[in-house]
Amino acid sequence: MLLFIALPIVSVVMQSLYTPHKQVIKVVENCGPFGCKEATTVDQTATEQLRKEQPLGQFSGLKIYLDRGHLATKEIAEAWSTRSSLGDFFSAVGNLPFYRALSFTLTYTFVVTPLLIILGFIIAIAVNSLHRHLKGLVIFFSLLPMIVTPLIGSLILFWMVDSRGILGSALQWLVNNPDLSLKASTELTWIMLMVYGVWHSAPFAFVVFYAGLQTLPQDALESSMIDGATRWQQIRYVIIPHLMPLVTFVALIQLMDNFRVFEPIVGFNAEAHAQSLSWIIFNDLGGETRLLSSAATTSVLTIIGVAILLSPVLVKTWQDFKVKT
Amino acid sequence: MSAKAFKQPPMLRLASSIFIIVWLILAAFPFFWTLWGSFKVELDFFSKADWRNALTGARTVAEHGSAFTTNGYEGAWVQEEFWRAVLNTFIVCFFVVTISLTFGTLGGYALSRSGFRYTFWLLIAALIFRAMPPITLVSGYLLPFFEWNLWGILPTTIIVLVAINQPFTLWMLHSFFQKIPKELDESAKVDGCSQFQAFRHVIIPVMWPGVITTGLFSFLLAYNDFAVTSMLLSKENQTMVPKIASFLGTTQTEGNVMFAVAAVVSATAPLFVLVMFFQRQIVSGLTQGAVKG
Numbered sequence: 001m002l003l004f005i006a007l008p009i010v011s012v013v014m015q016s017l018y019t020p021h022k023q024v025i026k027v028v029e030n031c032g033p034f035g036c037k038e039a040t041t042v043d044q045t046a047t048e049q050l051r052k053e054q055p056l057g058q059f060s061g062l063k064i065y066l067d068r069g070h071l072a073t074k075e076i077a078e079a080w081s082t083r084s085s086l087g088d089f090f091s092a093v094g095n096l097p098f099y100r101a102l103s104f105t106l107t108y109t110f111v112v113t114p115l116l117i118i119l120g121f122i123i124a125i126a127v128n129s130l131h132r133h134l135k136g137l138v139i140f141f142s143l144l145p146m147i148v149t150p151l152i153g154s155l156i157l158f159w160m161v162d163s164r165g166i167l168g169s170a171l172q173w174l175v176n177n178p179d180l181s182l183k184a185s186t187e188l189t190w191i192m193l194m195v196y197g198v199w200h201s202a203p204f205a206f207v208v209f210y211a212g213l214q215t216l217p218q219d220a221l222e223s224s225m226i227d228g229a230t231r232w233q234q235i236r237y238v239i240i241p242h243l244m245p246l247v248t249f250v251a252l253i254q255l256m257d258n259f260r261v262f263e264p265i266v267g268f269n270a271e272a273h274a275q276s277l278s279w280i281i282f283n284d285l286g287g288e289t290r291l292l293s294s295a296a297t298t299s300v301l302t303i304i305g306v307a308i309l310l311s312p313v314l315v316k317t318w319q320d321f322k323v324k325t
Numbered sequence: 326m327s328a329k330a331f332k333q334p335p336m337l338r339l340a341s342s343i344f345i346i347v348w349l350i351l352a353a354f355p356f357f358w359t360l361w362g363s364f365k366v367e368l369d370f371f372s373k374a375d376w377r378n379a380l381t382g383a384r385t386v387a388e389h390g391s392a393f394t395t396n397g398y399e400g401a402w403v404q405e406e407f408w409r410a411v412l413n414t415f416i417v418c419f420f421v422v423t424i425s426l427t428f429g430t431l432g433g434y435a436l437s438r439s440g441f442r443y444t445f446w447l448l449i450a451a452l453i454f455r456a457m458p459p460i461t462l463v464s465g466y467l468l469p470f471f472e473w474n475l476w477g478i479l480p481t482t483i484i485v486l487v488a489i490n491q492p493f494t495l496w497m498l499h500s501f502f503q504k505i506p507k508e509l510d511e512s513a514k515v516d517g518c519s520q521f522q523a524f525r526h527v528i529i530p531v532m533w534p535g536v537i538t539t540g541l542f543s544f545l546l547a548y549n550d551f552a553v554t555s556m557l558l559s560k561e562n563q564t565m566v567p568k569i570a571s572f573l574g575t576t577q578t579e580g581n582v583m584f585a586v587a588a589v590v591s592a593t594a595p596l597f598v599l600v601m602f603f604q605r606q607i608v609s610g611l612t613q614g615a616v617k618g
Contacts, residue, residue, distance in 0.1 A: 123344075139604065142348070147545065160355055166358065207608055262460065262552060281461060281463075
C-alpha cells in the first residue's frame with residue numbers, strides 16, 4: 001500500500017515542480033554556393049541529452065502552482081487592484097479555470113451532501129413503516145441508482161433529459177418553451193448535475209439510516225408516546241438524536257465522494273458549463289499533449305483540498321485516540 | 326406494547342405511501358425506460374414528434390416491421406466489438422478482487438491482532454488514501470509507466486486498481502476481524518497451533534461472510550471505475566465503461582447512439598443480478614462501518 005499509493009503521491013509532487021524541457025535551439029550557418037545563411041534549428045542531440053540527464057524536466061519550483069491555469073496569483077492581484085466592485089472582482093476570478101472548477105466542486109459538495117442526507121432520511125422513515133414483504137422489494141430498487149456505474153447512471157439520465165428525450169420534452173411542455181434545453185445554460189446544467197448527485201447518493205444515506213432505525217430502542221419511543229409526544233416530536237426528539245452519529249458518518253463519506261465529482265460531468269457532456277478539479281486533471285492527462293506537470297499540480301492542490309475537508313475529522317480521531325491510550 | 330399505538334393515521338399513511346411510490350419511480354424508472362428504449366431505433370428513443378413513439382416504437386415498426394429491434398445490440402457487440410471490452414472487464418475485475426482480497430485478509434488479520442501503535446497510523450493513512458480522488462494518483466503513475474513502456478496493458482491497470490482498492494479492503498476487513506473474538510485463536514494456540522495454523526484452521530472457516538462482502542465492494546470498484554481505466558488502457562484493451570464513453574465521442578451519426586444505449590444496458594445487467602443476489606451483503610457492508618462509529 002505504501003509503495004503503490006505513497007510513491008505515486010511523491011511522484012505527483014515531484015512532477016508538479018518540474019516543467020518539460022525547452023528544445024535546445026542552435027544557430028547554424030548554411031553555406032551554399034550563393035553565400036552563407038544563418039538558420040535556427042532544433043538541436044536534436046542536445047535536446048535528447050538534456051532530457052536524458054534530467055528526465056523530470058526543468059526544475060521550476062512553484063512556478064506552475066502560480067501560473068494562470070492554477071492558483072493564478074498574478075491575475076488575482078491584478079483583478080484586485082483594478083476592481084471596480086467586489087462582484088467584478090469575483091467574476092474576474094471566476095474566469096480562471098482553477099477557481100471556476102473549485103467553485104463548482106465546492107458548490108456541488110455543499111449543496112448535494114445536505115440534500116441527500118435529508119432525502120435519505122425521509123425515505124428511511126417511510127420505508128420503515130412499510131409492510132415487511134414490501135420492504136425487500138423497495139430496498140432492491142432503491143439500491144439501483146447507487147450501485148450502477150456513475151458514468152452509466154449519468155448517461156441514462158442524460159438521454160432522458162435530452163431535449164428529445166422524455167424528461168426533456170416533459171420539461172419543455174411544463175414551462176411551455178419548446179426551445180428549452182438543459183444543456184444550453186450554465187445554471188440549469190449545474191442544477192441537473194446536482195439533481196443527479198442527489199439521485200445517485202441518496203440510497204447510501206437511506207441504507208445507513210434504515211439500518212440505524214432497526215437498532216432504535218422501542219421503549220424510548222414508547223415512553224415518549226406515554227409522555228404525550230406527537231409523531232413529529234418523536235422524530236425530532238427520539239429518532240434524530242439516535243441517528244446523529246450516523247449522520248456524521250454519512251456526511252463524512254459523502255463529502256469525500258462529492259468532492260471528487262467527475263464521472264457525471266463526462267456523462268452529461270457538461271464540460272463547457274461545469275468543471276470540477278478531477279475533470280481538470282483528467283483533461284490535462286488525456287488528449288494529445290498530456291500535460292503531466294500541469295495535471296500533477298492540480299492533483300497536489302486537490303489533495304490539499306481533501307486534507308482541509310478532512311482535517312476536523314482527523315483532529316477528532318486523534319483526540320479520541322489520545323483519550324484511549 | 327400495543328401495535329395500535331404505532332399505527333399511522335390514514336392521512337400520514339397515504340402521504341408516506343405516495344412518497345415511497347414517487348421515490349421508486351425516480352429510482353427505477355430510468356433503468357426500465359432505457360431497457361425498453363434500447364430495442365428501438367434512435368428516432369423513437371429520441372422522439373421529437375411525439376414522446377409516445379418511444380413506447381410504441383412507431384418508427385421501429387416502419388423500419389423493421391416489428392416494435393422491437395436488436396440492431397443496437399448487434400451494432401455494439403459485433404460491429405464495435407463490445408464483447409472484447411466485456412471480456413477485459415471481467416479479467417480486470419477477477420484479478421482485482423482476488424489480489425486485493427488476498428492482501429486484504431492477511432493484512433487485516435495481522436492489523437487486528439497486533440497491538441502496536443503503528444496499526445492506528447496505518448489505518449488512518451488508509452482512510453486518508455480512501456478520501457483521495459483516484460485520478461490524482463493516476464498522474465503519478467503515468468510517467469513511470471510511459472518510461473518503462475508498461476502503459477496500455479491490463480496487468481498494470483490491475484495493479485493500480487488493487488492499490489487504490491487496498492485501503493478500503495484493509496479498513497473493512499480489519500473491522501471485520503476485530504469482531505471475531507481473540508479467544509478463538511488463543512485457544513487454538515493453547516491447543517498447539519502455530520500462529521499461521523490458527524489462521525488457517527480457525528479463522529479461515531469463519532471469515533467468509535466478511536470476505537464476500539468486501540469482495541463485492543472491490544468488484545464494484547473495479548467494475549465502475551472510469552478514471553483509471555480510461556487513462557491507463559490503450560484502445561484495444563479498454564474495459565466496458567471507457568468503451569461506452571468512447572462510443573459517445575466518435576459516433577454521433579444516426580443509429581450509433583443506440584449502440585451506446587445497448588452497451589449501457591448490457592453493462593447494467595450484471596449489476597442488476599448482483600444486487601438481486603447479494604442485497605443482504607451489500608446492505609450489511611454499507612452499514613458495517615456506520616454501526617461501529
